[in-house]
Amino acid sequence: KQEVTQIPAALSVPEGENLVLNCSFTDSAIYNLQWFRQDPGKGLTSLLLIQSSQREQTSGRLNASLDKSSGRSTLYIAASQPGDSATYLCAGRETSGSRLTFGEGTQLTVNP
Amino acid sequence: DTAVSQTPKYLVTQMGNDKSIKCEQNLGHDTMYWYKQDSKKFLKIMFSYNNKELIINETVPNRFSPKSPDKAHLNLHINSLELGDSAVYFCASSQDWEGELFFGSGTQLSVL
Numbered sequence: 001k002q003e004v005t006q007i008p009a010a011l012s013v014p015e016g017e018n019l020v021l022n023c024s025f026t027d028s029a030i031y032n033l034q035w036f037r038q039d040p041g042k043g044l045t046s047l048l049l050i051q052s053s054q055r056e057q058t059s060g061r062l063n064a065s066l067d068k069s070s071g072r073s074t075l076y077i078a079a080s081q082p083g084d085s086a087t088y089l090c091a092g093r094e095t096s097g098s099r100l101t102f103g104e105g106t107q108l109t110v111n112p
Numbered sequence: 113d114t115a116v117s118q119t120p121k122y123l124v125t126q127m128g129n130d131k132s133i134k135c136e137q138n139l140g141h142d143t144m145y146w147y148k149q150d151s152k153k154f155l156k157i158m159f160s161y162n163n164k165e166l167i168i169n170e171t172v173p174n175r176f177s178p179k180s181p182d183k184a185h186l187n188l189h190i191n192s193l194e195l196g197d198s199a200v201y202f203c204a205s206s207q208d209w210e211g212e213l214f215f216g217s218g219t220q221l222s223v224l
Contacts, residue, residue: 034212043116043202044155044215087153093210099168100213102155 002027002094006103014111017080021106023073023090031093034100035064035075037086044089047075080110115139118203118216125193126224133188133219135203143167144186145204145213146178155202161186162209193223 003026013019023033032051036044048057048064050073056065063076073090087105094101118135125131137144145168146158159178160168166178175191190197203216 031210036215041218043217044204044213046212046214049212089155091155091213099157099160099170104152104154 002030002092002101004090004092004101004103006088006090006106008106009104010107010109012109012111013080015080015082017110018076018078019080019108021075021077021088021090021108023075023092023103025071025073025092025101027092027094028068028071029094030066030068031095031098033064033066033073033090033092035062035073036089036091038089038105039086047088077108080108082110082112084108084110114216116203116205116214116216118201118219120219121217122220122222124222124224127193127195129193130189130191131193131221132190133201133203133221135186135188135216137184137203137205137214139205139207139214141205141207141211141214142183143206143209143211144180144183145206146186146188147202147204147215149200149202149218151199159186159188160209167209190221193221195223197221198223 005024035047050066061078089105091100091102116137143162161180164180200218204213
């Protein structure tokens with residue numbers, strides 16, 4: 001059974017800093033992995049989806065990588081802004097059609 | 113033009129009551145989901161439907177019954193509500209059972 005872990009649980013950085021959020025999964029037979037952000041009291045917004053055949057995906061200041069052999073994915077945020085403050089969640093799908101297993105999230109605060 | 117919409121946004125009710133949460137998506141997706149987010153913000157899947165057929169049914173009390181009248185709708189009916197049912201319930205959809213998930217804004221259920 002796939003387990004997903006995100007460390008750290010919370011992170012506070014000054015504006016402008018480049019940062020990396022980490023996501024670890026236990027089963028390397030991962031089909032795809034998705035990164036989301038959740039603002040307080042809101043739903044989840046999809047940021048990036050990486051298929052198992054891909055090593056990374058980019059969208060604007062965000063770059064997500066996937067290393068199946070080490071069971072890790074990272075979300076890189078360049079030039080962080082206060083508007084980036086949110087909880088970031090990663091979720092892995094073990095096989096096609098299986099459930100998406102979520103990590104517990106990293107709460108990011110970007111200070112002006 | 114909300115892609116995944118769920119109603120109501122807030123639901124406050126007494127123990128023992130029966131309530132429903134409605135979800136609709138206008139993305140033309142084949143697969144829909146219900147997730148529960150507990151007080152620790154951990155997201156766990158409850159049900160998944162693909163083309164109106166149940167494909168994932170986690171260990172959820174049978175007081176919870178999903179109903180999919182068509183591909184665009186997945187409603188959640190809860191009988192005999194208990195205090196422990198208090199949580200935020202999220203509806204989501206994806207193009208197919210392995211695609212990127214898109215979430216609704218959530219229904220905060222409070223059972224008194």
